[in-house]
Amino acid sequence: MxxxxxxxxxxxxxxxxxxxxxxxxxxxxxxxxxxxxxxxxxxxxxxxxxxxxxxxxxxxxxxxxxxxxxxxxxxxxxxxxxxxxxxxxxxxxxxxxxxxxxxxxxxxxxxxxxxxxxxxxxxxxxxxxxxxxxxxxxxxxxxxxxxxxxxxxxxxxxxxxxxxxxxxxxxxxxxxxxxxxxxxxxxxxxxxxxxxxxxxxxxxxxGMTPVLHMAYNYSFPLVDYGYLILLGILLGVLGILYEKMTLAIPKVYQKLVPFPRNLHGIIPLVLVIPIGLKWPDIIGGGNALIVSLGQQVPATIVLLGLFVLRLVFSTISFGSGFPGGIFLPILTLGAVLGGFYGHLLADFHLLASSLIVNCIIYAMAGYFACICKAPFTAILLVTEMVGSIKHLMPLAVVALIAYCVVDLLHGRPIYEAMLSGLIADKGEIKIHGEFKDRLEIPVFVGSLLENKQVRDVKWPKEALLIAIRRGENELLPHGDTVIRGGDILVILTVHQRLAKVRQQINHIAKQM
The missing domain is CATH 1.10.3080.10 (Clc chloride channel)
Structure with a gap:
């Protein structure tokens, strides 16, 4: 036995x-x-x-x-x-x-x-x-x-x-x-x-209270879903604007500020003082501001001014090179946009004022989804942070529309674009020591690797295909093994060549 x-x-x-x-x-x-x-x-x-x-x-x-x-x-x-x-x-x-x-x-x-x-x-x-x-x-x-x-x-x-x-x-x-x-x-x-x-x-x-807890008990009417499509389009267009401003601002600093990169932080520290004196409650990453919008929504013109201020000063703050992220500022901008859009519709009696909070929450997901090009994460993130799973459908609609707009306008995932700039600035990275490493590459449906036999693929010379993971099973590949969509290719290579081999195989998947 x-x-x-x-x-x-x-x-x-x-x-x-x-x-x-x-x-x-x-x-x-x-x-x-x-x-x-x-x-x-x-x-x-x-x-x-x-x-x-x-x-x-x-x-x-x-x-x-x-x-x-x-x-x-x-x-x-x-x-x-x-x-x-x-x-x-x-x-x-x-x-x-x-x-x-x-x-x-x-x-x-x-x-x-x-x-x-x-x-x-x-x-x-x-x-x-x-x-x-x-x-x-x-x-x-x-x-x-x-x-x-x-x-x-x-x-x-x-x-x-x-x-x-x-x-x-x-x-x-x-x-x-x-x-x-x-x-x-x-x-x-x-x-x-x-x-x-x-x-x-x-x-x-x-404690147990969600980070961005908001009370919104009214479901968004199906008859008004057309407004969600328009909201997604608005978020997508302004998402491209945010991406271009954020990626360009470090170069603006380099051209306009006559001292080294590590000293650029003095600019936002000086500029934040008048903002803090005038509106102390809106400074910082924005989580307190988002929660306050859920409790009381300001007038439309105030929200528009708040969006412009946060858009400009968020990019200035980030471009200084200080340690700090754009994750929460993106959600804050989305919330302000959602409040502005919902309030505008309510002003023209196109939408019930009780649904403005819904627009705030949907816009957070949509703005994050299009800028980071991560719609699934956006939907789940906002759902967990707000503390309600009742409104996944409108969240998904806004996130998907905003994502599609940015994709049609050739927007890149912002963190991927930042990484490209970071690598370009650093040049070739030297890694000490040499050892074999495993690389896992998914085969997406529609990839040019799909339905190809292993022997028909011109693999990089530094790479060895050692396994194909298919569901719960791991196959030992042969020359006549057919690669399927959904497979995960397990590649053995030298650690120093990991990134290059990944790029070469991704290129093969698109160019075969």
């Missing part, structure tokens, strides 16, 4: 992912807590500064310290600059190799100071990078390499987003859909277990 042998591989990855999630959850929850408390103090100072100018002097000294500290941190480790998501995506693709010892503490300190100072920056991108650093540290301590190490990095990234937003399902999906571009069973199970445990840690710190 044959003895039953248990395959514990996935179970081991799930346990390791859970441990990474706990550690990343603690790091990111403390990061989030520090930002919230610092931002609350800054808002108090702005409100008091109207009648007590010496408070503003203290704030000026604080901003000077924020600038000097971040300038030093960014100069020492440029990879802490900006969101952090492109860097993580580059790590997982084999394009970049980063040192968690250099990045982790600098990103944590610099992010707290930059985001907590009131700039229009989000905590979620930095949280993803912090989580990825924790996953990398865990993997390197356990002496993992290649695909195993990348699974821990992916798990940490999911844990970071989960702890920042209390959205574990969306966090795991975001890593698979947008960051790793791979639904490998080992990756998504690791990411999901890490996201769940990180969320548990975060709930201990911040």
């Amino acid at each position: 044959q003895k039953l042998q248990l395959d514990t591989t996935r179970f081991e990855y799930i346990i390791q992912g859970a441990l990474v999630g706990v550690l990343a959850g603690i790091v990111v929850s403390l990061f989030r807590l520090a930002i919230e408390n610092l931002l609350a103090v800054v808002k108090i100072v702005y409100k008091a500064g109207v009648t007590k100018p010496w408070w503003l002097l203290a704030l000026g000294v604080f901003y000077l310290l924020v600038w000097l500290i971040n300038a030093r941190l960014v100069k020492a480790e440029p990879n802490i600059s900006g969101s952090g998501i492109p860097q993580v995506e580059g790590q997982l693709a084999g394009e970049l190799e980063l040192s968690w010892q250099k990045v982790l503490w600098r990103k944590w300190v610099g992010g707290i100071l930059a985001i907590g100072s009131g700039l229009f920056l989000g905590r979620e991108g930095p949280s993803i990078q912090l989580g990825a650093n924790v996953g990398q540290a865990f993997g390197e301590i356990k002496q993992l390499k290649g695909a195993s190490l990348r699974a821990m990095i992916a798990g940490g990234a999911a844990a970071g987003l989960s702890a920042a937003f209390n959205a574990p399902i969306a966090a795991a999906l975001f890593v698979a859909e947008e960051v790793y571009h791979n639904f490998s069973p080992l990756v998504w199970t690791t990411a999901l277990s890490a996201a769940v445990t990180a969320n548990l840690v975060s709930l201990y710190f911040f």
Whole structure:
């Protein structure tokens, strides 16, 4: 009688992912807590500064310290600059190799100071990078390499987003859909277990209330779905505008600001002062603003002015190179746009005023979906953050329409575009040490690899096809094996050639 042998591989990855999630959850929850408390103090100072100018002097000294500290941190480790998501995506693709010892503490300190100072920056991108650093540290301590190490990095990234937003399902999906571009069973199970445990840690710190909780009890009428299509089109067009402005602003800084890149942060720190004095409640990433819109929607003209202000100053804040992301600012812009659109329809008696909150929520999903080109993540993220699953259909309609508009206008996923710029700036990345690594590439339906025999594909000379994963089965490929849509190709290559081999096979899939 044959003895039953248990395959514990996935179970081991799930346990390791859970441990990474706990550690990343603690790091990111403390990061989030520090930002919230610092931002609350800054808002108090702005409100008091109207009648007590010496408070503003203290704030000026604080901003000077924020600038000097971040300038030093960014100069020492440029990879802490900006969101952090492109860097993580580059790590997982084999394009970049980063040192968690250099990045982790600098990103944590610099992010707290930059985001907590009131700039229009989000905590979620930095949280993803912090989580990825924790996953990398865990993997390197356990002496993992290649695909195993990348699974821990992916798990940490999911844990970071989960702890920042209390959205574990969306966090795991975001890593698979947008960051790793791979639904490998080992990756998504690791990411999901890490996201769940990180969320548990975060709930201990911040409680059970959803991050962007809004009460919207009215279903959107089917007869008014045409307005949702128009909303999706509006979001798509303005999504292209946001993408072009955000990608162009670093070059504007380089041309107009006559001092080094790491010193550019002084510009937004000076510009945020009049904004904070006039409207202290709108500074920061925007989560408090989104919640306030759900409680009381301002007039249409106010919302239009708020959108323009946040669009311009979000790009200025991000373009400075300070540690801080665009994740939450994108959602905030979407919420403001949704409020403006819904209010405008209500003003002309085309829509009930009770449905304005619905428009705010749908627009958040749509704006994120089109800019990041991650519609599934957008739908689940907003659903988890708001705390209701009653309105998935209108969310999906707006997200899909906005996504299609950006795709027709040749918009790229913004984090992918940022990664391309990052790699171009850095040139060729030198990676020390040489070892064999596994690369998993999905075969999409419609790919030119679909229905081809293995022998008919001109594989890169640095690559060896060692397996084809089809559902739960793993096939040993032969020359006459037919590749099917939905397969995952398991490629063996040298670690240094990982990114190049991936690009070559993706090119073959499009050009055969």
